[in-house]
Amino acid sequence: MSVLVNKDSKVIVQGFTGSEGTFHATQMIEYGTQVVGGVTPGKGGQKHLDKPVFNTVADAVNTTGADVSIIFVPPAFAADAIMEAADAGIKVIVTITEGIPVKDMIYVKNYLKGFPNTTLIGPNCPGVITPGEAKVGIMPGFVFKPGKIGIVSKSGTLTYEAADQIVKAGLGISTAIGIGGDPIIGTPTKDAIKLLMEDPDTEAIVMIGEIGGDYEAKAAEWIKSQGNPKPVVGFIAGQTAPPGRRMGHAGAIIGGADDTAEAKMKIMDSCGIHVVQSPADIGATMKKALESAKA
Amino acid sequence: MNIHEYQAKELLKGYGVKIQEGIVADTPEEAVAAAKELNKSTGTEWYVVKAQIHAGGRGKGGGVKLAKSQDEVKEKASDIIGMQLVTPQTGPEGKKVNKVLICQDVYYPGANEPKEYYLGILLDRAAGCDVIMASTEGGMDIETVAEETPEKIIKERINPSVGLQAFQARKVAFALGLEGQAFKEMVKFIFALYKAYQGADASLFEINPVLKTSDDQILAVDAKVNIDDNALYRQKNLAEMRDITEEDPAEVEASESGLNYVKLDGNVGCMVNGAGLAMATMDIIKLSGGDPANFLDVGGSANAKTVEAGFRIILKDPKVKAILINIFGGIVRCDRVAQGVVEAYKNIGDIKVPIIVRLQGTNAEEGAKIIEESGLKVTSAIVLKDAAERVKEALA
Numbered sequence: 001m002s003v004l005v006n007k008d009s010k011v012i013v014q015g016f017t018g019s020e021g022t023f024h025a026t027q028m029i030e031y032g033t034q035v036v037g038g039v040t041p042g043k044g045g046q047k048h049l050d051k052p053v054f055n056t057v058a059d060a061v062n063t064t065g066a067d068v069s070i071i072f073v074p075p076a077f078a079a080d081a082i083m084e085a086a087d088a089g090i091k092v093i094v095t096i097t098e099g100i101p102v103k104d105m106i107y108v109k110n111y112l113k114g115f116p117n118t119t120l121i122g123p124n125c126p127g128v129i130t131p132g133e134a135k136v137g138i139m140p141g142f143v144f145k146p147g148k149i150g151i152v153s154k155s156g157t158l159t160y161e162a163a164d165q166i167v168k169a170g171l172g173i174s175t176a177i178g179i180g181g182d183p184i185i186g187t188p189t190k191d192a193i194k195l196l197m198e199d200p201d202t203e204a205i206v207m208i209g210e211i212g213g214d215y216e217a218k219a220a221e222w223i224k225s226q227g228n229p230k231p232v233v234g235f236i237a238g239q240t241a242p243p244g245r246r247m248g249h250a251g252a253i254i255g256g257a258d259d260t261a262e263a264k265m266k267i268m269d270s271c272g273i274h275v276v277q278s279p280a281d282i283g284a285t286m287k288k289a290l291e292s293a294k295a
Numbered sequence: 296m297n298i299h300e301y302q303a304k305e306l307l308k309g310y311g312v313k314i315q316e317g318i319v320a321d322t323p324e325e326a327v328a329a330a331k332e333l334n335k336s337t338g339t340e341w342y343v344v345k346a347q348i349h350a351g352g353r354g355k356g357g358g359v360k361l362a363k364s365q366d367e368v369k370e371k372a373s374d375i376i377g378m379q380l381v382t383p384q385t386g387p388e389g390k391k392v393n394k395v396l397i398c399q400d401v402y403y404p405g406a407n408e409p410k411e412y413y414l415g416i417l418l419d420r421a422a423g424c425d426v427i428m429a430s431t432e433g434g435m436d437i438e439t440v441a442e443e444t445p446e447k448i449i450k451e452r453i454n455p456s457v458g459l460q461a462f463q464a465r466k467v468a469f470a471l472g473l474e475g476q477a478f479k480e481m482v483k484f485i486f487a488l489y490k491a492y493q494g495a496d497a498s499l500f501e502i503n504p505v506l507k508t509s510d511d512q513i514l515a516v517d518a519k520v521n522i523d524d525n526a527l528y529r530q531k532n533l534a535e536m537r538d539i540t541e542e543d544p545a546e547v548e549a550s551e552s553g554l555n556y557v558k559l560d561g562n563v564g565c566m567v568n569g570a571g572l573a574m575a576t577m578d579i580i581k582l583s584g585g586d587p588a589n590f591l592d593v594g595g596s597a598n599a600k601t602v603e604a605g606f607r608i609i610l611k612d613p614k615v616k617a618i619l620i621n622i623f624g625g626i627v628r629c630d631r632v633a634q635g636v637v638e639a640y641k642n643i644g645d646i647k648v649p650i651i652v653r654l655q656g657t658n659a660e661e662g663a664k665i666i667e668e669s670g671l672k673v674t675s676a677i678v679l680k681d682a683a684e685r686v687k688e689a690l691a
Contacts, residue, residue, distance in 0.1 A: 101529075102526070106418075106425070110456055156571065157571065158571035160623045165679075208571070237574035241590070249570045252570060
């Protein structure tokens, strides 16, 4: 079992014929993901990577029964692509695109309120992977071995780092969800954690956050309110970041006293999360947390 | 992206926001000409000379002066242009002032007492919409107000489907205690401000102070404007307002090489792929007893060229005692990065600080082998914990 994507997911690629779309679609197909086609307006009817190309997401859904979409279209057109996917009935929309204007994302978030059964992951994220079943993203698939640890992370390479440590600790991953590093994202930390808490095959969760915003604090408080049903290991990147400076990700900026790494880690700790000071300790801490939960 | 006060006011005026009028000047002579022009257009006889730098608290550092004649304008402008202005936001080294804004005096006496307010528009991340913030405590830091008297902050969230509504603007104006003509002017001011915020793809507007003049006009006396970098592609006029003299030269150089670099104060440089891992690497440096000298994300395309550019930028900082390169190879192959490190090392030559390279992910073993066989003074690590240990040793 898993969340969001699995071996039965029928995936379409928006921005299929572009260079990013082509490269990553190839990688996803090699991984074993069921890519059923793609969308590039104006190229409908053609074949690309041996899969059909459609003019609209609606055409793709009607013909292939696709339920998941991954978006690689450039930032200026990405908001439109997300709304098109929702309108066509796609259930899980994974948006890889980095650099979408905040104003566009405000409109998208508001638009998606009309689609309660649609989940947007990202933007500016590495995607979602259920190891051994489906990779809907740009992550190096071989790092993720199947298992029972869920990962929720704002950061790409830090997700790979966490997965690698989990695997080296003799464990594996149920589903890893890269939620994205922008100020406005489709699925905040709490919602992603909730999915994994409800997944019977996820035993424990790694939660990786960054400075900026209050997503991690909200997630931690929610976990506590549920009575900490599964062990959670948490890390917040940016303990040494200065206030007011954007650290790469548009959302990674300290605005006030509450969104520093220190403040977030304190809240997480008080909510019963196993907080690691060093990102090198994620794997070992998870192993210990599992052992003590079983003891 | 930040812009100067004079640019921000120009932007606001274009959307019908009433501002304290001003003319920008590069020299004391231009400052006097500006004052003459302002006298003609507004009738003002007193002037305010304001240093144009991207930092708040300019008044505290002596960057804002009242001039009671055009002779005084020349004198104050001569003092301010070229000065190294230190404010609570610039750091101890301060910022060089290249331009001054000569403004009309708007605190003239009249029927009522002038009064200052605070108005801001910004993104409410949690709610996923924009929010208007206002306070009667004009001229004060909003952070201080939030801490000491949070009840004095008025917040009005804007529904993106319909935009700012009239009742919301009225609510804010009433909450600020305004009535009569000043109330009407404030409602208009808030609407124009919101239109400017939307039109400019801004991520922050701070108008502090907003002034109610003695004759009940509402004016923006200062303006801090931040534009969403992601939207600059469709804000060409605003993109041209970028002033690179306000930015760290190393950061400008880095962005030209496609690197995301932020200069910090520590002694260990770092080069990483991915923003989250880069921040985490800085944290590791701190836990190893060092202090990060920078944030540097080489992005998804770490190759010999970007690694070399990164090296050169980090090595410009004389405080750097060691460099940690941390790459998690996915699509990027570690052996390629290792090759890049070796080439860059040879190209630059004469690197005296120890370098620790941590390669993990795709072809990590091959990468480590290339580093070891290169014969360079480069230490390699595969596990993050080892990298931390190597940094500790390098600093010892």
